[in-house]
Amino acid sequence: MTGGHVGAHSSLRDAEPKVFWLDRADAPGSSPAVQGTIETDLLIIGGGFTGLWAAVQAKERSPGRDVVLVEADAIAAHATGRNGGFVDASITHGLANGVSHFPQEVDRLIEFGNDNLREIEAALARYNIDADYEHVGGLEVATATWQLDEIEAGVELAGRYGESVALLDAEALRALVDSPTYVGGARRASGVATVDPAKLAWGLADAAASLGVRRFERTPVRSLEALPTAIVARCPAGTVRARKVVLATNALSALVPAIRRRVVPVWDYVLVTEPLSDAQLASIGWTGREGIGDAANQFHYYRLTADRRILWGGYDAVYYRGGDIAPARAQRIETFVTLAQHFFTTFPQLEGLRFTHRWGGVIDTSSRFCVTFGTAHDGRVSYAVGYTGLGVAATRFGARVALDLLDDPASELLHLDFVRSKPFPFPPEPVRNVVIQLTRRAIARSDRNEGRRGPWLRLLDTLGVGFDS
Ligand SMILES: Cc1cc2nc3c(=O)[nH]c(=O)nc-3n(C[C@H](O)[C@H](O)[C@H](O)COP(=O)(O)OP(=O)(O)OC[C@H]3O[C@@H](n4cnc5c(N)ncnc54)[C@H](O)[C@@H]3O)c2cc1C
Missing domain, CATH: 3.50.50.60 (FAD/NAD(P)-binding domain)
Structure with a gap:
């Protein structure tokens, strides 16, 4: 997904560097340390x-x-x-x-x-856990025509394994969730929920x-x-x-x-908006509250929270040399700006909406x-x-x-x-960093080239290894 957006910076102005889910007055107090x-x-x-x-x-x-x-x-x-x-x-x-x-x-x-x-x-x-668990199903959306082939292949594969996934053309998809970027997609009715x-x-x-x-x-x-x-x-x-x-x-x-x-630590970043008004929500539809992901290699995932905010994350999956997991890495302004730009490209109807939270977290990636x-x-x-x-x-x-x-x-x-069995190991540093950055660049290039996989990604495919989030 491309496209700059003038409102991206101002939409982030009041976003706090905090995790939305953990930022609650009723968060439990902590237990003692081992003594x-x-x-x-x-x-x-x-x-x-x-x-x-x-x-x-x-x-x-x-x-x-x-x-x-x-x-x-x-x-x-x-x-x-x-x-x-x-x-x-x-x-x-x-x-x-x-x-x-x-x-x-x-x-x-x-x-x-x-x-x-x-x-x-x-x-x-059994334990009476109220975690806003919702059976919403999932939507996989294509934002470029080359992604449709992969979605169709996924629907066909799901059918072979008895999963109910329906192919949607752009019109049917936009009747569910209205983004001008959608060119088609698929809806998975079961096996996907959202939770706090x-x-x-x-x-x-x-x-x-x-x-x-x-x-x-x-x-x-x-x-x-x-x-x-x-x-x-x-x-x-x-x-x-x-x-x-x-x-x-x-x-x-x-x-x-x-x-x-x-396993290597890969940082993934997330934004959450303020709650949507009735009119804002009506402008995009999304009455089914499905969990959504796009079909690019560098994909976005997004969903509604219980109080009708949009959580919007993904795209960049960042590995820092040496596997750095310092807490300061949880804030990466350039990624937040990119995510905000992509958000308004996806939902231009929501111009003026502001983000309230921004954070990153460590994903344990295996090959x-x-x-x-x-x-x-x-x-x-x-x-x-x-x-x-x-x-x-x-x-x-x-x-x-x-x-x-x-x-x-x-x-x-x-x-x-x-x-x-064990996954293919990652090489030690400093080769690890070189290989991962090379792979990240190859993945970004593939998205720019209509999904065509260059020689490096084809080699990794042959070896059955990869880099993902
Ligand atoms: C931004 C982001 C978005 C994601 N989105 C999704 C999603 O939508 N759906 C999904 O299915 N998955 C998602 N994931 C992945 C999912 O969150 C993880 O797979 C899952 O939470 C892993 O749980 P865990 O308990 O193994 O690890 P963690 O939650 O990381 O827990 C490990 C714990 O071990 C503790 N610890 C580590 N070392 C020590 C030590 N030496 N002594 C004591 N304690 C230690 C840490 O402090 C930490 O709390 C996402 C991950 C991230 C980061």
Whole structure:
């Protein structure tokens, strides 16, 4: 999508450098930090969706087991509280990616994904979690004619796997959501919902507490040491001695070196507008409140919030040399301006609307775009990382596998290629940075050249690896 827009800068003038979902007067207070020595059966490191789902499922499986969760910052402070809130049944970062990497078992992975989504919905009901969960379905939109081929191929593929996705011409699409940039698209009726991710995470944290999980915040684990009797997690003001450990640290930690080879931290950026008036909303339609993504390689995702704001994110996926995840990287003005320009190109009817929030968050990108698993320290530590931008639902499945790796060697999940095989590793720095920047430029060039993939992207396609968000 191209096109400058004069209003972009002024629309950002009052945008606060804060995460909309976390910027609430009723956000929960924090739990204490670990002090002294704590003993536990299971230590979960990380208070995002993976860690929270691991905590809840661990207690549901074995209510008598003692479970401790430690979080370096606050519950939901990172990707979990910063995302778009798209809940997608796919655990493979979409059907096409699942088919391309796991052709032999994709049917089962679809089933596991659908079951996982049903289990999430059941947990919301069981623990009475109000997270503004809405069955809205999804729209994939083409903003250039070359994208239509890919959308048609996606609809055909979905049909083959029994998913109900309907092709829409520009007129039918614009009757749902009116953007002059749309040239066609597709509507997926099921398997996509939206949620308030922070409310979901806080609800899961309450559920875990109600099951007896002990929670500590402001507690970064600095190192893990394997003793014969325990794994020892050293924190600034104390120590946790655990029989077993789930690492749910996304791309944010180097506690297990293998994670660093398979997963890189990529920054993704988001804007949220002020609430739309009745007239503003009527000017674009969108009565179905679908979650929307465009079909470019550098894509935008957008949705309505419960209070009728538009969350608008994506496009740039930025890797900083050395995998920099310093908090200051969460603000990138040039990306916010680009996003705002694209917003008004998409919805010129909303001229004058202002953004209230702007932020970035770290996506754990793997070269095959979906979660990867592993163990360390004689199988006493397990991890699930690498969801690559589609982890809101998949994290529950990831946590389930991480627990199976520790507890249940007979689990059918542990025989899946999806679980056993590893994504192609990223090269070490400084080559890593060169390769990723080269790939990003090639992806941008492909979007400018009607989707034609140059030699570099074709080579990566042949190797079955890529870079995405
Ligand atoms: C901007 C953005 C938009 C996204 N949009 C979507 C979307 O719309 N839909 C979707 O499905 N997915 C989306 N995602 C991806 C999704 O948010 C993630 O896949 C998911 O939240 C990952 O959860 P997690 O628990 O694995 O990681 P995180 O939420 O990052 O949690 C990891 C936690 O571990 C803690 N931690 C790390 N190291 C340590 C340590 N040493 N000691 C103690 N604690 C530690 C961190 O502080 C952090 O809180 C998006 C991500 C981003 C960044």
